[in-house]
Amino acid sequence: MPNIVEIRDLHFGYGDRPILSGLRMDFPRGKVIAVMGGSGSGKTTILRLIGGQLRPQSGSLTVDGQNVPDLNTSDLYLLRRKMGMLFQNGALFTDMTVFDNVAFPLHEHTNLPEELIRDLVLLKLNAVGLRNAARLKPAEISGGMARRVALARAIALDPALIMYDEPFAGLDPISMGVTANLIRKLNDALGSTSILVSHDVNESFGIADYVYFLSEGKIVAQGTPDEMRASQDPYVKQFVHAEADGPVPFHYPGRSLAEDVGLGGQQ
Numbered sequence: 480m481p482n483i484v485e486i487r488d489l490h491f492g493y494g495d496r497p498i499l500s501g502l503r504m505d506f507p508r509g510k511v512i513a514v515m516g517g518s519g520s521g522k523t524t525i526l527r528l529i530g531g532q533l534r535p536q537s538g539s540l541t542v543d544g545q546n547v548p549d550l551n552t553s554d555l556y557l558l559r560r561k562m563g564m565l566f567q568n569g570a571l572f573t574d575m576t577v578f579d580n581v582a583f584p585l586h587e588h589t590n591l592p593e594e595l596i597r598d599l600v601l602l603k604l605n606a607v608g609l610r611n612a613a614r615l616k617p618a619e620i621s622g623g624m625a626r627r628v629a630l631a632r633a634i635a636l637d638p639a640l641i642m643y644d645e646p647f648a649g650l651d652p653i654s655m656g657v658t659a660n661l662i663r664k665l666n667d668a669l670g671s672t673s674i675l676v677s678h679d680v681n682e683s684f685g686i687a688d689y690v691y692f693l694s695e696g697k698i699v700a701q702g703t704p705d706e707m708r709a710s711q712d713p714y715v716k717q718f719v720h721a722e723a724d725g726p727v728p729f730h731y732p733g734r735s736l737a738e739d740v741g742l743g744g745q746q
């Protein structure tokens with residue numbers, strides 16, 4: 480099957496508040512796919528549905544051919560071993576060394592001998608350029624370095640699918656570029672598939688093969704980064720060119736200013 484993840488006609492809401500409606504997405508193996516959209520558009524929710532932390536109200540969502548909403552707890556646990564996840568802000572365990580943070584999933588999910596775990600951790604840390612920081616605690620490294628340690632931890636089990644939730648948030652421009660290049664390099668070196676949730680247009684377009692734009696729970700545009708740059712779709716244009724007003728209004732919906740200051744009229 481060419482797609483590691485396939486989403487078909489998926490509907491999801493929190494309680495009776497709809498968040499995603501009629502979603503259809505493909506995530507082909509070996510690719511880096513960016514999921515972009517404004518705050519609250521449902522990007523993180525998609526990652527949580529793929530990881531099986533949430534269940535859709537209807538529709539299908541397959542990972543490696545298995546329909547995630549149908550899986551029982553033990554099958555879900557096995558499937559999650561194939562997934563690496565870099566959470567928003569990539570929090571590390573602060574009381575553990577860099578080494579132990581990366582070793583954590585290997586201890587949790589495997590019975591490998593300690594010497595092999597040591598070598599694997601050092602290889603992963605080497606891949607992110609931090610082998611010599613193995614003995615440091617998170618408080619002793621910079622924010623950009625911490626993000627790279629979180630990256631090494633996310634790929635510790637050589638996942639077939641790696642999900643990144645806002646991996647560039649809060650980083651300086653240099654660390655952002657380093658992180659973006661690493662995401663691409665690690666994806667290609669591991670032969671995995673990466674899903675990148677971000678609202679950073681430059682960094683995401685720089686490494687993604689394909690981009691989905693989400694707005695109010697629906698895919699409003701999709702294509703290669705070049706196609707998205709050339710798109711005349713008003714929503715994509717607003718997003719790509721960071722325009723303050725457009726289909727996504729600057730003003731929170733409600734009464735017009737004229738009404739509020741007693742001049743009447745409609746917004």
Ligand SMILES: Nc1ncnc2c1ncn2[C@@H]1O[C@H](COP(=O)(O)OP(=O)(O)OP(=O)(O)O)[C@@H](O)[C@H]1O
Nearest residue numbers: 493494498516517518519520521522523524525678
């Ligand atoms: N546990 C929850 N219970 C109820 N509503 C929630 C819950 N988690 C998220 N939401 C709502 O669902 C919507 C989509 O949230 P989601 O986190 O998927 O958006 P997002 O696109 O990832 O946004 P951001 O870029 O700000 O992280 C938001 O309006 C949010 O308030």
